[in-house]
Amino acid sequence: MKIDRIRLIVQFFLFIFFVYGGLLSLSIGNAIPTMTCIYVDSRGGFCFLYPFQRYLSVPLNVLFKGTIIGFGIYLGTFAIWAFVFNKSWCGWACPLGFLQDLLTKLREALNIDVSRFEWITRYRFSSVKYILLVLLILIPIGISNSFFGSPRLPGDLAVPFCQICPGKPLLPLFNGDFSNVKIDFSNSVTIVMTVLSMGIAGLFLAGSFFKRRFMCAYCPMAAMLSIFDKFGLISLKKQGSKCTRCGNCLRACPMDIVEIAQEKEKVNMVTQDCILCMRCIEVCPENDALRATFCGKTIFRSTAQGFLKRQQAIAKKMNKEKTEL
Ligand code: SF4
Ligand code: SF4
Ligand code: SF4
Numbered sequence: 001m002k003i004d005r006i007r008l009i010v011q012f013f014l015f016i017f018f019v020y021g022g023l024l025s026l027s028i029g030n031a032i033p034t035m036t037c038i039y040v041d042s043r044g045g046f047c048f049l050y051p052f053q054r055y056l057s058v059p060l061n062v063l064f065k066g067t068i069i070g071f072g073i074y075l076g077t078f079a080i081w082a083f084v085f086n087k088s089w090c091g092w093a094c095p096l097g098f099l100q101d102l103l104t105k106l107r108e109a110l111n112i113d114v115s116r117f118e119w120i121t122r123y124r125f126s127s128v129k130y131i132l133l134v135l136l137i138l139i140p141i142g143i144s145n146s147f148f149g150s151p152r153l154p155g156d157l158a159v160p161f162c163q164i165c166p167g168k169p170l171l172p173l174f175n176g177d178f179s180n181v182k183i184d185f186s187n188s189v190t191i192v193m194t195v196l197s198m199g200i201a202g203l204f205l206a207g208s209f210f211k212r213r214f215m216c217a218y219c220p221m222a223a224m225l226s227i228f229d230k231f232g233l234i235s236l237k238k239q240g241s242k243c244t245r246c247g248n249c250l251r252a253c254p255m256d257i258v259e260i261a262q263e264k265e266k267v268n269m270v271t272q273d274c275i276l277c278m279r280c281i282e283v284c285p286e287n288d289a290l291r292a293t294f295c296g297k298t299i300f301r302s303t304a305q306g307f308l309k310r311q312q313a314i315a316k317k318m319n320k321e322k323t324e325l
Pocket of ligand 2: 247248284
Protein backbone atom coordinates (compact mmCIF):
# COMPACT_ATOMS: atom_id res chain seq x y z
CA MET A 1 0.00 0.00 0.00
CA LYS A 2 1.23 3.53 -0.77
CA ILE A 3 2.64 5.41 2.21
CA ASP A 4 0.29 8.29 1.39
CA ARG A 5 -2.73 6.01 1.78
CA ILE A 6 -1.42 4.53 5.03
CA ARG A 7 -0.82 8.05 6.30
CA LEU A 8 -4.33 9.15 5.38
CA ILE A 9 -5.80 6.19 7.30
CA VAL A 10 -3.67 6.97 10.38
CA GLN A 11 -4.62 10.66 10.12
CA PHE A 12 -8.30 9.74 9.87
CA PHE A 13 -8.27 7.59 13.02
CA LEU A 14 -6.24 10.13 14.98
CA PHE A 15 -8.61 12.88 13.84
CA ILE A 16 -11.55 10.85 15.17
CA PHE A 17 -9.66 10.27 18.42
CA PHE A 18 -8.67 13.92 18.89
CA VAL A 19 -12.11 15.27 18.02
CA TYR A 20 -14.38 12.63 19.62
CA GLY A 21 -12.15 10.72 22.09
CA GLY A 22 -13.62 12.64 25.04
CA LEU A 23 -17.02 11.08 24.39
CA LEU A 24 -15.47 7.79 25.56
CA SER A 25 -13.52 9.56 28.31
CA LEU A 26 -10.28 9.03 26.37
CA SER A 27 -7.55 11.65 26.60
CA ILE A 28 -3.81 11.81 26.11
CA GLY A 29 -3.36 15.00 28.08
CA ASN A 30 -2.87 18.69 27.55
CA ALA A 31 0.69 18.97 26.23
CA ILE A 32 0.16 17.53 22.76
CA PRO A 33 2.59 19.05 20.23
CA THR A 34 0.01 19.48 17.52
CA MET A 35 -3.23 21.38 16.89
CA THR A 36 -5.70 19.27 18.87
CA CYS A 37 -8.01 22.07 19.84
CA ILE A 38 -9.18 22.81 23.40
CA TYR A 39 -12.34 24.44 22.01
CA VAL A 40 -13.62 21.01 20.89
CA ASP A 41 -15.76 19.84 23.82
CA SER A 42 -15.44 16.14 22.99
CA ARG A 43 -11.64 16.27 22.44
CA GLY A 44 -9.29 13.41 23.25
CA GLY A 45 -6.56 15.72 24.57
CA PHE A 46 -5.45 19.20 23.68
CA CYS A 47 -2.82 21.32 22.06
CA PHE A 48 0.28 22.39 24.00
CA LEU A 49 -0.12 26.03 23.00
CA TYR A 50 -3.26 26.78 25.05
CA PRO A 51 -1.91 25.89 28.53
CA PHE A 52 1.50 27.26 27.52
CA GLN A 53 0.01 30.73 26.96
CA ARG A 54 -2.15 30.39 30.10
CA TYR A 55 0.93 29.65 32.24
CA LEU A 56 2.79 32.57 30.66
CA SER A 57 -0.09 34.91 31.36
CA VAL A 58 0.50 34.41 35.10
CA PRO A 59 4.33 34.44 35.24
CA LEU A 60 4.42 35.61 38.85
CA ASN A 61 2.31 32.61 39.92
CA VAL A 62 4.63 30.33 37.97
CA LEU A 63 7.71 31.84 39.60
CA PHE A 64 6.56 32.38 43.17
CA LYS A 65 3.42 30.38 43.91
CA GLY A 66 4.47 26.80 43.32
CA THR A 67 2.99 26.56 39.83
CA ILE A 68 6.52 26.17 38.51
CA ILE A 69 6.50 22.41 39.24
CA GLY A 70 3.31 21.95 37.20
CA PHE A 71 4.78 24.11 34.45
CA GLY A 72 7.99 22.03 34.47
CA ILE A 73 6.07 18.72 34.25
CA TYR A 74 3.98 20.16 31.48
CA LEU A 75 7.04 21.33 29.48
CA GLY A 76 8.71 17.95 30.12
CA THR A 77 5.66 16.08 28.78
CA PHE A 78 5.71 18.20 25.63
CA ALA A 79 9.45 17.56 25.22
CA ILE A 80 8.98 13.77 25.52
CA TRP A 81 6.17 13.72 22.94
CA ALA A 82 8.23 15.88 20.58
CA PHE A 83 11.44 13.91 21.16
CA VAL A 84 9.80 10.56 20.43
CA PHE A 85 7.66 11.47 17.42
CA ASN A 86 9.43 14.59 16.15
CA LYS A 87 7.69 16.23 13.16
CA SER A 88 5.61 13.14 12.44
CA TRP A 89 3.06 14.87 14.71
CA CYS A 90 2.59 17.22 11.76
CA GLY A 91 2.62 14.66 8.99
CA TRP A 92 0.56 11.95 10.69
CA ALA A 93 -1.46 13.31 13.60
CA CYS A 94 -2.39 17.00 13.41
CA PRO A 95 -6.14 17.54 12.81
CA LEU A 96 -5.41 20.79 10.95
CA GLY A 97 -2.79 18.97 8.86
CA PHE A 98 -5.40 16.34 8.03
CA LEU A 99 -7.92 19.00 6.97
CA GLN A 100 -5.29 20.57 4.71
CA ASP A 101 -4.56 17.17 3.15
CA LEU A 102 -8.30 16.59 2.57
CA LEU A 103 -8.54 19.93 0.78
CA THR A 104 -5.60 18.87 -1.40
CA LYS A 105 -7.40 15.61 -2.22
CA LEU A 106 -10.52 17.59 -3.14
CA ARG A 107 -8.51 19.88 -5.45
CA GLU A 108 -6.89 16.84 -7.08
CA ALA A 109 -10.29 15.19 -7.56
CA LEU A 110 -11.45 18.36 -9.30
CA ASN A 111 -8.34 18.27 -11.53
CA ILE A 112 -7.18 21.72 -10.46
CA ASP A 113 -3.43 22.27 -10.61
CA VAL A 114 -1.46 22.82 -7.42
CA SER A 115 0.00 26.27 -6.73
CA ARG A 116 3.62 26.35 -5.67
CA PHE A 117 5.47 29.19 -4.03
CA GLU A 118 8.80 30.12 -5.52
CA TRP A 119 11.42 28.85 -3.12
CA ILE A 120 12.64 32.41 -2.54
CA THR A 121 9.11 33.45 -1.47
CA ARG A 122 8.90 30.56 0.93
CA TYR A 123 12.37 31.42 2.24
CA ARG A 124 11.44 35.09 2.77
CA PHE A 125 8.40 34.15 4.83
CA SER A 126 10.05 31.32 6.75
CA SER A 127 10.56 33.57 9.77
CA VAL A 128 6.78 34.16 10.19
CA LYS A 129 6.36 31.05 12.36
CA TYR A 130 9.18 32.17 14.67
CA ILE A 131 7.73 35.70 14.90
CA LEU A 132 4.33 34.20 15.83
CA LEU A 133 6.03 32.01 18.44
CA VAL A 134 7.80 35.00 20.01
CA LEU A 135 4.53 36.98 20.02
CA LEU A 136 2.57 34.16 21.61
CA ILE A 137 5.17 34.13 24.40
CA LEU A 138 5.54 37.90 24.84
CA ILE A 139 1.89 38.96 24.58
CA PRO A 140 0.61 36.76 27.44
CA ILE A 141 3.58 37.68 29.64
CA GLY A 142 3.61 41.37 28.79
CA ILE A 143 0.00 42.37 28.29
CA SER A 144 -2.31 39.83 29.83
CA ASN A 145 -0.55 39.93 33.16
CA SER A 146 0.03 43.66 33.39
CA PHE A 147 3.65 42.69 33.78
CA PHE A 148 4.80 45.80 31.96
CA GLY A 149 2.03 48.00 33.31
CA SER A 150 -0.29 47.46 30.34
CA PRO A 151 -3.97 46.65 30.89
CA ARG A 152 -4.83 43.03 31.69
CA LEU A 153 -6.74 41.31 28.89
CA PRO A 154 -9.85 39.37 29.80
CA GLY A 155 -10.35 35.57 29.64
CA ASP A 156 -9.59 34.00 26.31
CA LEU A 157 -7.50 36.95 25.15
CA ALA A 158 -4.75 35.86 27.53
CA VAL A 159 -4.22 33.11 24.93
CA PRO A 160 -3.82 35.34 21.85
CA PHE A 161 -2.65 32.73 19.36
CA CYS A 162 -5.69 30.55 20.04
CA GLN A 163 -7.90 33.51 19.08
CA ILE A 164 -6.48 33.56 15.57
CA CYS A 165 -5.73 29.84 15.08
CA PRO A 166 -8.04 28.31 12.42
CA GLY A 167 -8.51 25.34 14.78
CA LYS A 168 -10.78 27.40 17.07
CA PRO A 169 -13.57 28.13 14.58
CA LEU A 170 -13.13 25.05 12.36
CA LEU A 171 -12.51 21.99 14.55
CA PRO A 172 -15.55 22.43 16.86
CA LEU A 173 -17.72 22.36 13.71
CA PHE A 174 -17.12 18.59 13.55
CA ASN A 175 -18.84 18.43 16.90
CA GLY A 176 -21.80 20.49 15.71
CA ASP A 177 -20.55 23.54 17.62
CA PHE A 178 -20.82 26.76 15.56
CA SER A 179 -20.31 29.13 18.50
CA ASN A 180 -16.82 30.23 17.38
CA VAL A 181 -17.91 31.14 13.87
CA LYS A 182 -19.13 34.64 14.62
CA ILE A 183 -18.00 38.19 15.29
CA ASP A 184 -18.03 38.90 19.03
CA PHE A 185 -19.27 42.47 19.54
CA SER A 186 -18.64 42.50 23.32
CA ASN A 187 -15.88 45.13 23.03
CA SER A 188 -13.43 46.55 20.50
CA VAL A 189 -10.71 43.95 21.28
CA THR A 190 -13.08 40.99 20.79
CA ILE A 191 -14.39 42.53 17.56
CA VAL A 192 -10.84 42.84 16.17
CA MET A 193 -9.82 39.35 17.31
CA THR A 194 -12.93 37.58 15.99
CA VAL A 195 -12.77 39.41 12.64
CA LEU A 196 -9.12 38.32 12.42
CA SER A 197 -10.10 34.78 13.37
CA MET A 198 -12.77 34.58 10.65
CA GLY A 199 -10.39 36.06 8.08
CA ILE A 200 -7.59 33.63 8.95
CA ALA A 201 -9.97 30.64 8.92
CA GLY A 202 -11.12 31.69 5.42
CA LEU A 203 -7.52 32.12 4.30
CA PHE A 204 -6.69 28.69 5.75
CA LEU A 205 -9.47 27.03 3.73
CA ALA A 206 -8.78 28.87 0.48
CA GLY A 207 -4.98 28.68 0.82
CA SER A 208 -4.97 24.97 1.67
CA PHE A 209 -7.20 24.20 -1.29
CA PHE A 210 -4.74 25.70 -3.78
CA LYS A 211 -1.45 25.12 -1.96
CA ARG A 212 -0.45 21.91 -0.19
CA ARG A 213 -0.01 22.36 3.58
CA PHE A 214 -0.51 26.11 3.23
CA MET A 215 -0.63 26.79 6.98
CA CYS A 216 2.23 24.54 8.05
CA ALA A 217 4.92 26.91 6.77
CA TYR A 218 3.67 29.60 9.18
CA CYS A 219 2.66 27.53 12.19
CA PRO A 220 4.33 28.38 15.53
CA MET A 221 3.97 24.75 16.63
CA ALA A 222 6.30 23.81 13.76
CA ALA A 223 8.74 26.39 15.15
CA MET A 224 8.59 24.74 18.59
CA LEU A 225 8.97 21.25 17.16
CA SER A 226 12.01 22.44 15.19
CA ILE A 227 13.96 22.33 18.47
CA PHE A 228 13.83 18.53 18.08
CA ASP A 229 14.67 18.36 14.36
CA LYS A 230 18.19 17.14 14.96
CA PHE A 231 17.67 14.60 17.72
CA GLY A 232 14.08 13.35 17.54
CA LEU A 233 13.83 9.55 17.61
CA ILE A 234 12.04 9.47 14.24
CA SER A 235 14.21 10.95 11.55
CA LEU A 236 14.70 11.35 7.79
CA LYS A 237 18.16 10.48 6.48
CA LYS A 238 19.78 11.04 3.11
CA GLN A 239 22.78 9.38 1.53
CA GLY A 240 23.94 12.07 -0.87
CA SER A 241 26.27 9.76 -2.81
CA LYS A 242 23.25 7.72 -3.98
CA CYS A 243 21.20 10.74 -5.07
CA THR A 244 21.06 11.57 -8.79
CA ARG A 245 19.20 14.85 -8.22
CA CYS A 246 16.29 13.66 -10.32
CA GLY A 247 13.99 15.94 -8.31
CA ASN A 248 11.21 13.36 -7.78
CA CYS A 249 11.31 13.96 -4.03
CA LEU A 250 10.96 17.72 -4.39
CA ARG A 251 7.99 17.39 -6.74
CA ALA A 252 6.25 15.05 -4.27
CA CYS A 253 7.10 17.08 -1.16
CA PRO A 254 4.01 18.89 0.17
CA MET A 255 6.25 21.49 1.77
CA ASP A 256 8.33 22.15 -1.40
CA ILE A 257 11.60 21.58 0.46
CA VAL A 258 14.36 22.15 -2.06
CA GLU A 259 17.14 20.72 0.12
CA ILE A 260 15.65 17.24 -0.05
CA ALA A 261 16.67 17.02 -3.72
CA GLN A 262 19.72 19.26 -3.72
CA GLU A 263 21.55 18.34 -0.53
CA LYS A 264 24.57 16.09 -1.04
CA GLU A 265 26.46 16.39 2.24
CA LYS A 266 23.94 16.62 5.06
CA VAL A 267 22.57 13.33 6.43
CA ASN A 268 19.70 14.48 8.67
CA MET A 269 17.04 15.95 6.39
CA VAL A 270 14.46 16.95 9.03
CA THR A 271 14.48 20.65 8.17
CA GLN A 272 12.37 23.38 9.82
CA ASP A 273 9.47 22.82 7.37
CA CYS A 274 9.62 19.03 7.05
CA ILE A 275 6.47 17.29 8.34
CA LEU A 276 7.97 13.77 8.13
CA CYS A 277 5.25 12.62 5.74
CA MET A 278 7.78 10.31 3.98
CA ARG A 279 6.44 11.00 0.50
CA CYS A 280 9.97 11.81 -0.68
CA ILE A 281 11.16 8.32 0.32
CA GLU A 282 8.30 6.67 -1.51
CA VAL A 283 8.98 8.39 -4.84
CA CYS A 284 12.79 8.22 -4.78
CA PRO A 285 14.08 5.74 -7.43
CA GLU A 286 17.48 5.13 -5.80
CA ASN A 287 18.11 2.34 -3.32
CA ASP A 288 18.69 3.81 0.17
CA ALA A 289 19.12 7.40 -1.01
CA LEU A 290 16.40 8.33 1.50
CA ARG A 291 15.45 6.52 4.71
CA ALA A 292 13.13 7.03 7.64
CA THR A 293 14.64 5.84 10.91
CA PHE A 294 13.41 5.22 14.44
CA CYS A 295 16.16 5.17 17.10
CA GLY A 296 18.66 4.86 14.24
CA LYS A 297 16.99 1.75 12.76
CA THR A 298 15.59 2.00 9.24
CA ILE A 299 11.79 1.72 9.16
CA PHE A 300 11.20 2.78 5.55
CA ARG A 301 13.63 3.25 2.66
CA SER A 302 13.67 4.24 -0.96
CA THR A 303 14.08 1.38 -3.43
CA ALA A 304 14.34 1.19 -7.22
CA GLN A 305 11.95 -1.77 -7.13
CA GLY A 306 9.30 0.15 -5.18
CA PHE A 307 9.67 3.06 -7.58
CA LEU A 308 9.20 0.80 -10.65
CA LYS A 309 6.17 -0.88 -9.10
CA ARG A 310 4.53 2.49 -8.56
CA GLN A 311 5.34 3.61 -12.10
CA GLN A 312 3.73 0.42 -13.45
CA ALA A 313 0.65 0.99 -11.29
CA ILE A 314 0.36 4.59 -12.56
CA ALA A 315 0.75 3.46 -16.20
CA LYS A 316 -1.91 0.77 -15.68
CA LYS A 317 -4.32 3.30 -14.17
CA MET A 318 -3.76 5.74 -17.05
CA ASN A 319 -4.33 3.00 -19.65
CA LYS A 320 -7.54 1.98 -17.91
CA GLU A 321 -8.77 5.58 -17.89
CA LYS A 322 -7.93 5.91 -21.61
CA THR A 323 -9.88 2.75 -22.52
CA GLU A 324 -12.84 3.92 -20.45
CA LEU A 325 -12.87 7.17 -22.46
S1 SF4 B 1 2.77 22.72 11.25
FE1 SF4 B 1 0.83 22.05 10.32
S2 SF4 B 1 0.65 19.92 10.90
FE2 SF4 B 1 2.18 20.85 12.28
S3 SF4 B 1 1.04 21.52 14.09
FE3 SF4 B 1 1.09 23.25 12.67
S4 SF4 B 1 -0.80 23.07 11.47
FE4 SF4 B 1 -0.46 21.12 12.46
S1 SF4 C 1 14.30 11.36 -5.53
FE1 SF4 C 1 16.11 10.36 -4.63
S2 SF4 C 1 17.60 10.42 -6.27
FE2 SF4 C 1 16.00 11.86 -6.87
S3 SF4 C 1 16.73 13.84 -6.10
FE3 SF4 C 1 15.47 12.98 -4.49
S4 SF4 C 1 16.88 11.86 -3.15
FE4 SF4 C 1 17.95 12.27 -5.08
S1 SF4 D 1 11.12 16.38 2.94
FE1 SF4 D 1 10.08 14.41 2.65
S2 SF4 D 1 9.27 13.89 4.68
FE2 SF4 D 1 9.78 16.09 4.70
S3 SF4 D 1 7.88 17.13 4.15
FE3 SF4 D 1 9.04 16.82 2.24
S4 SF4 D 1 8.28 14.86 1.43
FE4 SF4 D 1 7.63 14.97 3.56
